[in-house]
Amino acid sequence: MSDYETPIMSVKNLSKHFGEGCSNCRDVNENHLIRNFCPDCGTVYACRNVSFDLYPGEVLGIVGESGSGKSTLMRSLYFDQDVTSGEAYLRSYEMGSKNVFEESSQKKRYIRNHLMGKVYQNPMLGLRMGFSSIGNIAEKLIAAGIRHVGEMESKGRELLEYVNIPVYRMKEAPRNFSGGMQQRVQIAKALSNNPPILLLDEVTTGLDLSVQASVLDLIKELQRELNVSIVIVSHDLAVIRMMADRTMVMLDGKVVEHGLTDQVLEDPQDRYTQQLVHSLL
Amino acid sequence: MQIDYNYAFFDEGSKREIRRATLKAIAIPGYQVPFASREMPIGRGWGTGGLQLTLSLVGKDDVVKVIDQGSDESVNAVNIKKLIEKTTGISTTDETSEATIIQSRHRIPEVPLKDGQIMVLQVPLPEPLRFYEPSEFETKKLHAEKEYSGAWLMLFEQIMKYGNLATDADHPVMVDDRYVMAPSPIPRFDNSKMNYSEALILLGAGREKKIYAVPPYTKVVSLAFDDYPFEVESFEDNHCKQCGAAGVFMDEIYDDETETTYFQCNDTSYCVARLNHQTV
Numbered sequence: 037m038s039d040y041e042t043p044i045m046s047v048k049n050l051s052k053h054f055g056e057g058c059s060n061c062r063d064v065n066e067n068h069l070i071r072n073f074c075p076d077c078g079t080v081y082a083c084r085n086v087s088f089d090l091y092p093g094e095v096l097g098i099v100g101e102s103g104s105g106k107s108t109l110m111r112s113l114y115f116d117q118d119v120t121s122g123e124a125y126l127r128s129y130e131m132g133s134k135n136v137f138e139e140s141s142q143k144k145r146y147i148r149n150h151l152m153g154k155v156y157q158n159p160m161l162g163l164r165m166g167f168s169s170i171g172n173i174a175e176k177l178i179a180a181g182i183r184h185v186g187e188m189e190s191k192g193r194e195l196l197e198y199v200n201i202p203v204y205r206m207k208e209a210p211r212n213f214s215g216g217m218q219q220r221v222q223i224a225k226a227l228s229n230n231p232p233i234l235l236l237d238e239v240t241t242g243l244d245l246s247v248q249a250s251v252l253d254l255i256k257e258l259q260r261e262l263n264v265s266i267v268i269v270s271h272d273l274a275v276i277r278m279m280a281d282r283t284m285v286m287l288d289g290k291v292v293e294h295g296l297t298d299q300v301l302e303d304p305q306d307r308y309t310q311q312l313v314h315s316l317l
Numbered sequence: 318m319q320i321d322y323n324y325a326f327f328d329e330g331s332k333r334e335i336r337r338a339t340l341k342a343i344a345i346p347g348y349q350v351p352f353a354s355r356e357m358p359i360g361r362g363w364g365t366g367g368l369q370l371t372l373s374l375v376g377k378d379d380v381v382k383v384i385d386q387g388s389d390e391s392v393n394a395v396n397i398k399k400l401i402e403k404t405t406g407i408s409t410t411d412e413t414s415e416a417t418i419i420q421s422r423h424r425i426p427e428v429p430l431k432d433g434q435i436m437v438l439q440v441p442l443p444e445p446l447r448f449y450e451p452s453e454f455e456t457k458k459l460h461a462e463k464e465y466s467g468a469w470l471m472l473f474e475q476i477m478k479y480g481n482l483a484t485d486a487d488h489p490v491m492v493d494d495r496y497v498m499a500p501s502p503i504p505r506f507d508n509s510k511m512n513y514s515e516a517l518i519l520l521g522a523g524r525e526k527k528i529y530a531v532p533p534y535t536k537v538v539s540l541a542f543d544d545y546p547f548e549v550e551s552f553e554d555n556h557c558k559q560c561g562a563a564g565v566f567m568d569e570i571y572d573d574e575t576e577t578t579y580f581q582c583n584d585t586s587y588c589v590a591r592l593n594h595q596t597v
Binding site: 174 | 449458462463464466467469470473474476477478542543544545
């Protein structure tokens, strides 16, 4: 098999519940749930048996309405929260032999710091607002084990220039930046340790159109140049159409449809996807 | 009104609780052990952590020395000494080598500490990661996972801002290759005295309710970068104006009559001892 045919990350049956579950909903009695919510015990089934593969250099788009489990999926993949059940294997970690969800928290931290980068919708979550921009990038590099100031400074400078943050503002805190700039600092931070996998959670939501375009342009450019694999979550179909090679559609915590982006958007098979595509303004 | 206090102010149960926390702290070098900080006749933040350690440890044969910023005669040091004297009846001293327990705020004495001595340091902020992560819940996890990027990040920020490692005091140290610890606000000059110290070093934070320790002969390394090594304060070629000492931690003092500055030993008992031994 060639290098491009083995997945860099494969996720199997990822489930995340908020709540204990009860006898009415635990035995996967689908009809009992109201969307993804059990009316008897109040358990929310945020992700239900989500499985997918991510291939090297690929952009995988995930669409779905609010509350469909997109962000929960992303948080689980970045270990921001524990999963209820499921497995994930990373080719770059132990040759894909270990389920990363079952590793110790130190190992998880290692994977986060060395093998992944994440850009959050809200820059408050991804950045330390009170520290300098270059310090924010250094944080990720320090976590990856670098203890050389000169090296970190030049790497940070290079990345910030790459995302068009002017040199004279590098030592300024992201707190003083506009939303678009904060998002670009976040992208620079996520890229600092050359992660093979980049997770983007609604990165352009809330940005104005021209800034949105420049951020997306930047991500596309980075992806081509560095050949990183990207999982991009968005509820904006235009973003998905522009960025993603393949697309997964989520509804109520389940994947209802997946396939090549063009295919999904031009010829939607699932009822929900049809509705979604046709509600595009 | 005459009140009969128990020996060393506290009741025996309280002293035992503090000693238990202390033993645990010694067993896990650099780890912050929570303890039930007692009410004291002095305000929290005035050395209650150190004082509680001293009072829990002091026995009939102990000799106590208390210093505040290097001085044996400052108000805080004198009052703490008086409290210990009144409630235990033991004697206090200014001589570092005579003392069995040395309680200090912001300095480790110039005279090298010996095997058998106990150095008690008063700590205002025991958590070295506090400015990086405000939540105690989170910093506990960071310590547990030995995730100290934050400590290095704070030093990195200093270099970005000032061009060098600029911590004036409380420069974080790695204890026994495991825990990053705040050495209390001692100058960087004193950090190296902790490394393989012959004396036991105890650190107490009364307001923050934490005790931690560096057992004797434990490796203590000040955090630094490959290209920005840790450096202590330099006093260049200056000598103490009183005793002529060099290579010690000095205060720079401004003389407003002559409008010049001069240097003087920060450790007063060290300076006085040197003066007493000099032939006139």
